[in-house]
Amino acid sequence: MKQFKTFRFFYAALFSVIVIYSCSKGGGGGTTPNPCSGVTITVSGTTSNPTTLAASDGSITVSASGGSGFTYSINGGAFQSSGSFTNLAAGTYSIVGKSSAGCTGSASFILTAPNPCAGVTITVSGTVTNPTAPGATNGSIAASASGSSGFTFSINGGAFQASGNFSNLGAGAYNIIAKDLNGCLGSANFTLAAPNPCAGITITVTATLTNPTAPGATNGSIAAAASGSTGFTFSINGGIFQASGIFNNLGAGTYTIVAKDLNGCSGTANFTLTVPNPCAGVTITVTTTFVGNTPCGATNTGSITASASGGTGVYTYNLNGGAFQASNIFPNLPAGNYTVIAKDGNGCTGTTIETIPNLPAGPLFSLVRGVLQANCVTCHNSVLAEGGMNWTVDCNIVTFKDRIEARAVNANPSAMPPTGLLPASERQKITNWINAGGRYTD
Ligand code: HEC
Incomplete structure (x- = not known):
């Protein structure tokens, strides 16, 4: 709740003197010198402010100097011998002092009323009646104020009225100001809420599904319908709402359909389109x-x-x-x-x-292997591998066939076995295998 205090009538209670030098003397012709020439009449005084905003019990007491035999006039009134003016309300007063010689001076004085809102706290309270439907303007606020008297009320900055009742209101926020007789203000904010249009409404979405006819095909469709309200529009997978609940050109997959009624109340359902398993019954x-x-x-x-x-x-x-x-x-x-x-x-x-499988050893290779097993492996095996050669491993025979030919067939640089070349028929087996390709399978 907000309180306003009005300072409208508040003025600092200054002791205020404004002196206007004004000397004049009605002349009796150009030949008579002006008796006020060079004369300065000064008016000064004290003020007493009125005690309330409406009271007229203020006063101003002045005296003048610069001459003698003064009379005084307030706000152009009749001159009087006393410089004391009483029964004054708040306001600005001009007082003229006039000497017996007719020379004048004047000063302005301001009387101020006390701030009527000082210490006044105006509290606005009220009862709200919400509109009965979204968009309806049959809500109302019955406001009242406390803390002062003689209130008038304004809603949202409108004209003040005697009643604190405001009707024909729609949902929204309203500011109500209460003003008392002295113009002191208080205010409060009120909010009128529209009822939830979806309370108690359950929207159900159903659909007829047409599956795509093949994997990858997009000829499926969903024909959705909704119940539980009226004026439906439909959306698929978060898309734009449309009047029709029919969605075509769909592939296999799961789709979310939302149905929304006129008031924005919605219901949701998921539907899955499937394609037949193309591999069912298929044996490859x-x-x-x-x-x-x-x-x-x-x-x-x-x-x-x-x-x-x-x-x-x-x-x-x-x-x-x-x-x-x-x-x-x-x-x-x-x-x-x-x-x-x-x-x-x-x-x-x-x-x-x-x-x-690995292919089997060929007949020519087998003959060579027999020759080496019979004549060479005593010096060329896994333990004693003379010259780095182990002929008990088949692939060594294949890999180093050129060396075998050199040593055991051509005795180059010397014969193997070292004791002398094998018989020609044995050496021919080596030659025949190498000529055939020298592979394991030859
Ligand atoms: C009595 C032992 C002995 C016998 C049997 C023997 N070698 Fe050797 N072989 C050696 C010695 C020792 C060396 C190393 C010295 C050399 O290279 O002359 C050698 C080295 C080799 C080398 C490797 C050197 C090179 O030139 O690449 C080959 C190949 C070889 N022998 C083939 C054979 C063949 C094939 C047979 C059977 C027909 C055979 N050896 C029978 C003792 C033997």
Whole structure:
């Protein structure tokens, strides 16, 4: 609650003297010198203010100097011998002093009334009646004031009226000012609230769903309806409200539909459009062929070739969980077990496991291995590896076949075994294998 105090009638009670020098003397012709020339009449005095705003018990007592035989006039009234003026109300007074020679001087005095609002606290209270519906203007405020008397009331800065009752009000904030007889003010703010239009209203959203016909298709739709109020508009997934509850061109997914009535009350429901599982009843069969790995080579030579059936569209393939690729061939594989997955155009998959073996030793290699086991491994094994060579490891034979040929066939720079070259038929086995390619599988 706010209190206003009006200082409208308040003036500092100054002892105030304004002196106006004014000398005059009615002249009897140009030949007579002015007796007031060079004369200064000064009027001074004391004031006593009225005791209330309405009282006329103030007074001013003046005296003049600069001459003799003074009479005094207040506010142009008749001159009197006394410089004392009583029964004065608040206001500004001009007093003229006139000497017996007719010379005059004057001064202004101000009498002030006490501030009628000092110590006065006006309190405004009231009873509000809210409007009965949103937008209605049948609310009212019955205001009253205390702390003084003779109140009039104003709402929102309007004209003051005797009654504190204000009607035909809509929802909102209002400021009411009460003013007493002396113009002292007090005020208070009141708020009229509209009732919640949605209290007790439950809006239910239902819908008829049409699912998209295939994965990725956007020909689904939701036909929503609402109940529980009237004048509905509809929004999907936070979009703009529209009059129709029908939403077309929808793909699979979950959608939030909000229905809003005329008063902004709303209801919400989620609906999910689904597509049939394209893989239901689909069995994708993956078949594979393999090429075994040739051991001891610089690169692995194993490979898997896959094919798939039973699905739709173009297949892609992956090996051991790697990325799907368009090619159905996986080359350069070492021996081992592999999982192959084929995926069709709908994402349906089939799986198989394939094993790549190492290819067996070839007949020419086997003969050479027999020659070395019979003639060389006593000096070339895992313990005694003369010249750094261990011929009990098959791949060493393949890797160092040129050295074997040099030493055991060509005796370059010297024969192996050191005791002398092997018989020609044994050496021919080495030559035959190398000529055939010198691979493990030859
Ligand atoms: C009695 C032991 C002995 C036998 C048996 C033997 N070697 Fe050696 N080999 C050596 C010794 C010692 C060296 C190291 C000295 C040298 O290189 O002459 C060697 C080194 C080699 C080297 C490596 C040097 C190079 O030139 O690359 C090769 C290859 C080799 N032998 C092949 C063979 C073959 C093949 C046989 C069997 C046909 C064989 N050796 C049988 C003792 C033997």
